[in-house]
Amino acid sequence: MTLSLGIFYAFAALIVGGALVVVLARDVFRSAIALAGVLVLVAGLFGLLNADFLAAAQLLVYVGGVLVLMLFVIMLLLSPQNQLRHQTNKQAISAALMSGVTATFLIVQFYAFLRSDAPAMEGQPSTAALGRLLMGEFLVPFEVVSLVLLAALVGAVYLSREERP
């Protein structure tokens, strides 16, 4: 089994598990967090498919935009009584120990990786080709999408404004 196949299987298992949590979790907040995990993993899958610009766009637009918006709405609608409870449990010492060990392990591994010969990247970055595509063959759909986004913006402002008698 090659390395990329192994990475793909790990990604696939995590994506399917996260999607099941999104669908089955009773708490909406929990499923939103699981959705964040799924979206980040799909971005990683795009990277595995040699689509580097798509991975960046997925992270920026989905995780940075759509998901934060969803969490805003969830927190606006949830009752604020959760804030009154204690936010930490009694496992602070073991948690600190665990995270310290993890950080040390990661730093040692990164150091060893940088000292060794890093494997060569395969595939070319696709950003320039995508830009040429959007400005050439896809110019009209590109402009139409900007119009759609503008319409969505105006519609959202119109829907969520306060009604005055």
Added chain:
Amino acid sequence: MTLLHVLVLSAVLFAIGLFGLLSRRNVLGMIMSLELLFNAAAINFAAFDHFLYPDRTLGQGFVLFVIAIAAAEAVIGLALVLKLYRHE
């Protein structure tokens, strides 16, 4: 990793999202399931682009459009959810 692997993954993701869309009672949960559906379609586009037409980037362009449309959909859906809950 072959095309079939990725297509099976996207089909499973699509099925899970469809199940959530049909079985969720909460509107927010339905919107999240819709995002899963969009992502399954985007994975399909990127996989076909990578395995069948690696020298053209048409599929990746389509994924960009999918992401933009999904953002617009989420904005409108969340505005509707806010409106709905404010009226209750």
